[in-house]
Amino acid sequence: MKFKLIIFIIIIYIIKILKSEILNEFGYGLVDENLKCLSFIGDSNNQQLCNNKLINKQLIYSTINKSNQIQSLKMVEQSFKQLTFLQGKCLNLNFAQFGICDIYFPSCVETSFGISLPKRLCKSVCKQIVTDCPTLGVSLNCSDSNKFPTIGTLYNLTKYGYTENNGFYQVECSNPTNYYYNEINSTNNQFIEICPSPLVLRNQSDSKYGEDKGYTYLSPTNCVLGCPQPFFKNNKWVQMYKMSIVLSTLSFICSIYNIITFGLLSKLKSKYNLCITFFSVSTVLMSLMDIVTYGIGYEELLCPESGRYAIQSDVACGVTGAFFHIGITTGVLWWTTMSICLYSEVKRFKMISFRYIIIFNSVISLILLIIPLSGQAFMSGNGSLGCWIRKTWYANGTFWIPCGISLFIGAICIVLVIYEIFKISRNLSKDNKPLMFQIRPFLCVLLVGGSFLYLFIFYFNNERNLDKYKAAIPSYVQCLLSSDENGEDCLTDGPGFGAYFTFYFFTRLFGITSFSIYGTSKIARDIWFESAYNHPFFNPYIVKCLSLLGISKHFSSNSISGSNQKRFNRNGSNFNMKQNKSNPNDSISLSVVESTKKQDTENELESNIETKENRSTDISIENTTSSKDSNTNSF
Structure with missing residues (x-):
């Protein structure tokens, strides 16, 4: 008898344990009489979200005016933006989107008591999502059975007259797995990418949206950087645009004056007059880039469409880029020629016929122009004030390396001239007049050469830091994802505004410098x-x-x-x-x-x-x- 009693107690205990375990597989939900089973409000016109990812769009747990659905759409969109930048880090993100849509737009069950109750996402689905993408485990707590029940959710409907199961109404959990696998091959149910503003979504698999067309993709997404690239806030870009057009216009006028003075009016065509004239022609060509760009509009020319910077096939970009390149290349060559002429005068050695120098500088300039033109290397880039060579090897080979060689030759000439002048001054007199006689040519050579040297240093310092700038892109994206101002408060890492401003300042100052030294003489x-x-x-x-x-x-x-x-x-x-x-x-x-x-x-x-x-x-x-x-x- 005692043995039977013990067996009975054990059975009762096991039943209680099993019942407790079964109850633990359920979550508990609150009843809200203000929410009903209504149809899905639908995606916005310009953005696909959950329209094709819901099991039953006709029965969605919603407020009467569907205001909660409007708020849920915003939350889903924000979640999809974050999923977009988890590509390459997570598996099966499309399945995660099905789960997210189910969470924010739960299916609905109507009871015979006129009460509508939601279906919660099954814990197994939640765990599958987190397993595929551990990063989502931060926001999805799958151990919370009230949000993610294993079997279903229990709702206390006692006061509505429900008596079964002690008044707890059972609603099974939602599992979109089967629906997902049935719909996975549908073209309407692919993974949805959403780019936070000001990034723009483009399909890089489409040839017309390729990187060679002027798009900068943030791999592995199809999001492209905005144009111009947000190194600085908009007011800083406006400052640079204003500086650029003012200096370029002044430089253009000053250079035209020098050309007329020393090239047309002067009866003597000496080598210095020719150097000044040809150097002024080069600054005119450089200034034309900004004048034309301003006439069209900086953003209109440099960024012809949202997310795309101008390339050589955009006629205005190709023409202005060619003007600037041949102008600055010729300017470097004629600056070097002036340095050599200065040294030849001091050392009193005869140079080759000047016509050969003109031919040499012209031929070299044309060659250095034709090479990047043939390689489609002219483009505006994401953060620039004009079109120029943006492909590294073309830029180095057709400008920066020749520029470095020219700077080296010119610097040697300057040092030797200074040495010779001081030597002559010391030998002939304690008077420094021989040195003072050279104040203008020295100023021209030193100021222009110093400007080119700064451009040279800035460019290669910028190239050296490119990897650092690229490594900071994820921080920029994270800022966009959390921004409440459409990303206007977020900036990418790049050159400091002062250094950037100075770079473009010097490239537009050459004509004014030449006029100040020679045109006012x-x-x-x-x-x-x-x-x-x-x-x-x-x-x-x-x-x-x-x-x-x-x-x-x-x-x-x-x-x-x-x-x-x-x-x-x-x-x-x-x-x-x-x-x-x-x-x-x-x-x-002179x-x-x-x-x-x-x-x-x-x-x-x-x-x-x-x-x-x-x-x-x-x-x-x-x-x-x-x-x-x-x-x-x-x-």
């Missing part, structure tokens, strides 16, 4: 005065004004044309113009000093060096230091 003013005097329209007015003012003015043969000398004497209204014979091979000196009276003549010495092809000019360093050696070249 005494000789430039005299060239314009002589040209105006020789013009039949202006001549009578100039003669009359000089006569009325009683001005005596003298044009040195070395300071203007090298072939004539004009003297204006104070003789009331009488005006004399006196020809002075001089060797036609005499060259114009070194400027103040005029000094010597008997009847005022000799003007410009601060640029001018070579003599066959014999010395009338003014020399020895003249300055009272030496009588007439064969010494002028500095």
Whole structure:
């Protein structure tokens, strides 16, 4: 008898344990009389979400006005954005999307008591999602049986007259697995990628959206970076746009002035005049890029469509990029030529015929232009103010390496010139006038060369840090995913604004620098005065004004044309113009000093060096230091 009693107690205990275990497989839910079984509100017009991922779209647990569905759509969209950037890290993310849609839009059961109850996602489905993508385990707590029951959810409907199972109404859990595998091959049920603003979704498997078309994809997603790339906030980009067009316009005007002065009006075509003219032509071409870009619109030209930067096949980009490249390449070559000419004058060795230098610089510039053009290397890039070469090997091979070589040659010439000038100054006099005579050419060579050197250093420093910038992209994406301002407060890692601003500042300063040094010189003013005097329209007015003012003015043969000398004497209204014979091979000196009276003549010495092809000019360093050696070249 006792044995039977023990057996009975054990059976009762086991039943209680089993019942307890069974009950543990259920979750408990609250009843909300305000929620009903209604149809799915549907996806928004421009974004597919759960429309094809719900088991039963006609019975969704929802408020009467469906306001909770609107909020749920926002939550699903945010979840899909995060899943987009988990590609490559997780398996079967499409299945996770089915599960997420089921969580936010649970299926609904209508009871005979007029109460609507939701179906919760099965724990097995939750565990499968987390197993495929452990990262989601942070937001999905599969051990919570109230949210993810193993069998179903129990709802207490006692007060509604339900008496079975002690008043607990059982609703089985939702398992979309079978539905998922039935729909997996449907074209409407593929994994949905959503890119957070300002990233743009493109299909990179489509050739028209390939990277070579101007798209920068954030692998392994189909999201592309915005254009321009958010290195800085919008107001900073506006500052750079304004700086760019203002400096480029001024540089363009200054360069045109130099071309007219030293290339067209000046009667003497010396090598320094030619260097200044060709260098000014190069800065005109560089400035045209910004002027054309501004005319079209910076963002319109550089970013022709959302998420795409301009490439060479975009005509405006190809043309402006070619202008800028041949301009800056030619500028580097002519700067180097000026450095070599400066050194040749100091050392007094004869250079090759200048026509060969012109041919050499022109041919090299064209070759360095044709190579990137043939490789479709011109593009605006994600963060730039204009189109230029963006492919690394083309950029290095057709500009930066030649630029480095030119900078090296020019730097050597500068150092040697400084050494020679100091040596001459020390040997001839304690006076520093020989050095002061070279102030303008030194300024030109040093300032322009220093600008090119900064560009060189900035570029390669930027290239060196590219991996660091790329490594910071995930942080930028994470910022976008958590941003409440459409990503406007998020920035990618890149060059500092100051360094970036300075880089573009220097590339637009060359024309202004050249004008400040040469265009404002005494000789430039005299060239314009002589040209105006020789013009039949202006001549009578100039003669009359000089006569009325009683001005005596003298044009040195070395300071203007090298072939004539004009003297204006104070003789009331009488005006004399006196020809002075001089060797036609005499060259114009671009070194400027103040005029000094010597008997009847005022000799003007410009601060640029001018070579003599066959014999010395009338003014020399020895003249300055009272030496009588007439064969010494002028500095």
